[in-house]
Amino acid sequence: MAFPDGAFPRHQLLWPMVEARLPAGELAHDREHLARVYAWALHLAGEGGVAADLAGATALVHDLVFVPKDSADRAQGGARSAAAAPALLATAGYSAVEAEQIATAVATSSWSRGLAPGNALGVVLQDADRLDALGAIGLLRSAACAQFMSRAERPGRFYDPGDPFAESGRPLDDRLQAIDHCYAKLLRLAAGLRLPGARAEGARRHATIVAFLAALRGELGQGIAVQADSAG
Structure with a gap:
């Protein structure tokens, strides 16, 4: 599968903005991590009852703000990524309602915080992201x-x-x-x-x-x- 999938034009607009924020030298949260989580999010979207376009966008922005695992703020990565996501999503053509749904999913995605998914997109994101840790x-x-x-x-x-x-x-x-x-x-x-x-x-x-x-x-x-x- 191409990454991002050419079937989703907004993903093509979103990805360059995300790629520019990738942490240098951190192989556990690199381009390929996002590509794998993205692929699983698209695969699980139907099962989770969400639009593949939104599931893929959620995967792309879920690690938008990198917080090192040995930082005292380790558990805040999801919340910070959720706060940063709407501006990029708007630039890529997502509505305010869509951006809010995506941000809610990202905010509850962190394992360290131990939160249940905030919505159906969050279920898909948590499963896709956690598969990549296994x-x-x-x-x-x-x-x-x-x-x-x-x-x-x-x-x-x-x-x-x-x-x-x-x-x-x-x-x-x-x-x-x-x-x-x-x-x-x-x-x-x-x-x-x-x-x-x-x-x-x-x-x-x-x-x-x-x-x-x-x-x-x-x-x-x-x-x-x-x-x-x-x-x-």
Whole structure:
């Protein structure tokens, strides 16, 4: 599929404005992330009962304002993107009513805030965005994010060498240890997907993460059992 899809002229107008705001050097939130979320939003639009044009536009602007994952404002990315979106949407030809619907969906999209979707567009966006945090691509994005957060004054690492899988009851810290992100977030995502198509794909991607952790456990010499939340 072309990105943005040529069937939606307003997406063609919107995309250059979004592309200009992409964060430099952050692979977890790059052009390809938006393209994947966009493709899933279009795919899920019918199932979610929303117009594909609006679903695609919502995906394009959902990360309009980038907030680093190790920032104290980590949970504010969705709200800030929602506030910035209407001006770009208006320039691309979306009405005030359409822009408000899209902004409402974006405002409730952040996992960190733990909000339910604000409308049907929000359901589609949450499912599409969270699918991109699962599976093989989700693991790649998690590693990229960990590298982006690692700094000389606070270096990160892949795992806690004394307790890689947080089995001692230690607090999870996914700003320090990349594998902690699997337990803090990734293994909890599939159970929260709402649309049937997203749930089916999410179950497959959840299994990929469980298999990865089992392989890692074996390579670290800690057996093969992996504790993970059920996908539901």
